[in-house]
Amino acid sequence: MSDPPVYGRGAMVVHKVREAVGDETFFGILRTWTRRHRHGNADTRQFVAVCENESGKDLTGLFDTWLFGERKPSRR
Numbered sequence: 001m002s003d004p005p006v007y008g009r010g011a012m013v014v015h016k017v018r019e020a021v022g023d024e025t026f027f028g029i030l031r032t033w034t035r036r037h038r039h040g041n042a043d044t045r046q047f048v049a050v051c052e053n054e055s056g057k058d059l060t061g062l063f064d065t066w067l068f069g070e071r072k073p074s075r076r
Contacts, residue, residue: 013066020062021055029054 018026033050036042044067052059065073 009067009072012072013063016062016066017051017059020059021051021057025055 017029021029029051032054033042033047036050037046048059048063
């Protein structure tokens with residue numbers, strides 16, 4: 001659970017979300033996420049939904065590539 005790929009992959013995904021939506025939207029996503037889930041639990045599906053709702057973008061390809069894929073994708 002705490003192997004480097006687990007933490008590294010999460011960081012890569014968050015970075016890719018920031019690149020895809022821009023700084024202003026990204027930081028809005030973070031504020032929304034922490035406000036909604038403070039003192040509670042959430043799952044990946046909920047994070048994806050917040051990212052898409054706040055950005056107004058379909059981020060399916062990003063999450064399929066960077067989060068749900070079998071291997072670490074090459075940098076693009």
